Amino acid sequence: MSETPPVVKCLVWDLDNTLWNGTLVEDGHVEVDDAVRKVIVELDARGVLQAVSSRNDHDEAWARLEELGLAEYFVLPHIGWGPKSESVRRIAEQLNFSLKTIAFIDDLPTERAEVEYHLPEVRCYPAEQADALLGLPEFSPPVVTVDARRRRQMYQAGFERDQEREKYQGADEEFLRSLDLVMRIGKARDEEITRVEELTLRTSQMNATGVHYSDAALRSFLSEENHDVLVVSMTDRFGPHGAVGVMLIEKAARAWRIKLLATSCRVVSFGAGAVLLRWLTDAAARAGVHLVADFRRTERNRMMEVAYRFAGFTTAQCPCLTSFSPPEGTECLHLEPVRQDPPTTMRVITPEPHVAGPEAEWL
Amino acid sequence: MTDSTTDLTVADIEQRVGEFLEAKTRMTWEPEVDLFASGAVSSLFAMELVVFVESTFGVAVEGTDLAMDNFRTVRTMSSLVTRLRTGGDGGA
Numbered sequence: 001m002s003e004t005p006p007v008v009k010c011l012v013w014d015l016d017n018t019l020w021n022g023t024l025v026e027d028g029h030v031e032v033d034d035a036v037r038k039v040i041v042e043l044d045a046r047g048v049l050q051a052v053s054s055r056n057d058h059d060e061a062w063a064r065l066e067e068l069g070l071a072e073y074f075v076l077p078h079i080g081w082g083p084k085s086e087s088v089r090r091i092a093e094q095l096n097f098s099l100k101t102i103a104f105i106d107d108l109p110t111e112r113a114e115v116e117y118h119l120p121e122v123r124c125y126p127a128e129q130a131d132a133l134l135g136l137p138e139f140s141p142p143v144v145t146v147d148a149r150r151r152r153q154m155y156q157a158g159f160e161r162d163q164e165r166e167k168y169q170g171a172d173e174e175f176l177r178s179l180d181l182v183m184r185i186g187k188a189r190d191e192e193i194t195r196v197e198e199l200t201l202r203t204s205q206m207n208a209t210g211v212h213y214s215d216a217a218l219r220s221f222l223s224e225e226n227h228d229v230l231v232v233s234m235t236d237r238f239g240p241h242g243a244v245g246v247m248l249i250e251k252a253a254r255a256w257r258i259k260l261l262a263t264s265c266r267v268v269s270f271g272a273g274a275v276l277l278r279w280l281t282d283a284a285a286r287a288g289v290h291l292v293a294d295f296r297r298t299e300r301n302r303m304m305e306v307a308y309r310f311a312g313f314t315t316a317q318c319p320c321l322t323s324f325s326p327p328e329g330t331e332c333l334h335l336e337p338v339r340q341d342p343p344t345t346m347r348v349i350t351p352e353p354h355v356a357g358p359e360a361e362w363l
Numbered sequence: 364m365t366d367s368t369t370d371l372t373v374a375d376i377e378q379r380v381g382e383f384l385e386a387k388t389r390m391t392w393e394p395e396v397d398l399f400a401s402g403a404v405s406s407l408f409a410m411e412l413v414v415f416v417e418s419t420f421g422v423a424v425e426g427t428d429l430a431m432d433n434f435r436t437v438r439t440m441s442s443l444v445t446r447l448r449t450g451g452d453g454g455a
Contacts, residue, residue, distance in 0.1 A: 171390045274409070303410040309429040310409045 007141045008048055008123065009097050011133075012088050014106035015054035015061055015079075018127040024056055024064060032068055035131040042134055044073050046141055047148025049095065049155060052077040053087040053104070075155050084111050085118035092122075095155070096265075103138070105130060145195045147242040157239030158266065173345060176270060179236040181346035183275060186359065188229040188246070193218050195243040196231055211296065211327070213248065213260055226251050232276060234267055234346075241267055245276060252323035255290040256280075257332070261304070273304070275343045277311045279350065279362060282340040290320045291335040294327075308333050371448070376420065376441040383415050384437070394438040399431060409434070416440060422447040 016023040019040075020030040043050060050073055054061055058079040065071040076094055078087030084106070092102050099121040106112050107127035116124050125133065133139050141148065161179070168175040188196060193215060221227040232245030244267045248260035258280070263273045284291045293308055313333035326332050342348055348362040377394055384392045387408070392398065412434050413424055422444060424433070433443040 169389070171388050173388070271408075306410050306413050306429060310431040310434075312431070314427065 005123070005138050006098075006100050008103040008138050009101035010049040010051055010075075010091065010095055010103070011043060011139075012051045012053050012091055012102065012104045013074075014084075014104075014108070014111065014127070015052060015056060015065075017107040018105055018130065019052075019070075020064075020068075024061055030064065032070065033131075037070070039130055039133055040070060040073050043139060044152055045149060046139070046144055047151045048139060048141070049152055050074050051091045052079060053084045053091070053106075054079045055081055055084075073152070075152060075159070083114060083118075085115045088115055088119060088122055105133075143194050146191070147195050150240065150242070153239055154242050158241075161236070161238045176345040179238070179270075181234060181236045181270060183232060183234050183272065183346050183348045184359075185230055185232050185276070185279065185348065185350040188218075188222065188231040190219070190222065192231045192243065193222070193229070196229070196246040211260065211294070211330075218246075218248070221248060232263070232272070234270070234272065244272055247276065247280070249280075250324065251289075252320070253289075255292050255320035255323060256284055256287075257292040257294065257324045257326075259294050261293070268303075271343070271345065273307050274311070275346060275348065277307060278340045278343065279348055281311065281335065281337040282362070283350075284335075285337040285339045289337075290318060291337050292321060292324060293333045293335075294330045295333050296330045311335065371420070371444075373441050373445060376444050377437050379419060380416075380437050380440050383419075387411065392437055394441075395436050397435055399435055412440075416444060420444045420448065 013019045016025075016030075019036060020032045022030045024030050040050060052061075052065075052074050054077075056079050058077070061079045062071060062077060065074070065077075076091050078091060080087075084104070088102060088104055089099075092099050099119055102119075102121075103123045103125060104112065104115050105125040105127060106115075109126075112124040112126065115122055123138070147154070165172075165175055168178075196218060218229055221229050228247075228249045228251065230247040230249065231243055232247070234241040234244050241264075243264075245263040246260060247258060250257040250259055261273070261276065263276065281291060291313070293313055295305060295308060297305065313335045315331065316334050318334050318336075321332055321334065324332065342362045349359055350362055381392060381394075384390075384398070409431075413429070416422065416434075417424055424443070424447070428443065428447070433439055
């Protein structure tokens with residue numbers, strides 16, 4: 001059996017004679033076929049990002065895309081005179097996507113050959129295939145999640161945010177405060193599990209246990225009385241970050257055990273992981289239970305070890321540990337929690353800890 | 364600053380730590396000021412501090428030394444470095 005090719009996460013469009021009919025510089029006026037427009041709108045709805053690599057004057061080409069009402073659909077337009085393989089490579093880097101998940105469409109065989117030569121993993125399509133893309137399996141993600149539908153806005157907001165952070169002269173913490181960050185922690189519902197599973201797959205670096213829980217495994221915990229699956233999402237004045245973290249907690253009489261804590265690398269620099277741990281520490285202190293955290297050292301998760309240690313977790317023995325049976329090779333870190341102040345850089349909205357009360361701000 | 368890292372003084376260590384912090388936070392830090400008082404320290408920043416200390420001063424910070432209190436101020440970091448450097452192979 002042949003392996004299914006990975007779903008395309010970003011399609012890079014050529015403009016002249018591909019996205020639109022004709023050549024902007026020569027013809028002055030170019031139009032877009034309805035069929036192509038439909039492809040752009042539908043790929044966007046499916047959560048496939050779209051970028052541009054075109055040999056044109058940037059301002060002129062971008063102005064035309066705006067007139068056509070299409071500019072908003074694109075992230076990272078690379079409109080200039082350099083080699084296309086270079087713009088495709090930079091687009092992949094800026095999105096932090098593997099080249100295997102990038103596709104490129106262009107009418108000129110020479111351009112496709114140049115990209116194929118330098119970036120053999122990138123899938124290239126001729127322009128005449130544009131209206132057939134929607135029918136191809138690689139452009140049809142099996143599940144379109146809530147976040148997928150607004151993925152493009154999240155990336156656009158992310159680029160704006162990064163630019164402002166770059167320009168910001170003051171202390172980084174002041175910048176964070178200026179973002180009006182809001183973190184929402186809630187019990188996962190069925191629909192959110194898909195986003196969460198994607199997150200644990202993508203966040204090996206930020207996964208404290210180094211254990212991946214499959215969609216089915218996480219779903220099975222939803223109905224278990226002694227487990228909580230919590231989903232974390234964030235927004236700020238630039239827009240939503242979407243689902244950025246997940247926690248799987250097993251509750252025993254004397255302690256809560258963190259079986260999974262993973263945060264998206266997108267929000268690492270906002271301190272999301274540390275805030276989550278503090279919130280949980282506070283919630284456990286209020287509930288009068290100890291906290292236990294599974295930890296298995298991997299090559300990539302030292303950051304999580306530092307996060308746990310800095311939050312006060314140790315390898316000390318405690319009778320509460322006997323309530324749990326961690327998998328082979330996993331350490332149980334332990335903390336006797338004390339009440340914590342909420343963070344100064346974001347508002348945290350949570351359900352009342354582990355009871356079915358209304359949600360409230362952590363104050 | 365000296366060529367040999369074996370005889371770093373507390374002042375040397377604190378200067379290097381201070382420079383690193385200033386570059387990272389765009390603020391200057393007096394030796395006794397608590398970096399974490401705001402509660403806003405990201406795990407990324409904590410990680411950067413640990414990696415900075417380990418790679419700059421040639422020490423390994425592990426187990427119970429990996430505690431926020433050891434990284435709370437410029438001064439506590441210099442004490443940690445001095446202790447790890449003299450307590451280890453360097454001998455004192």
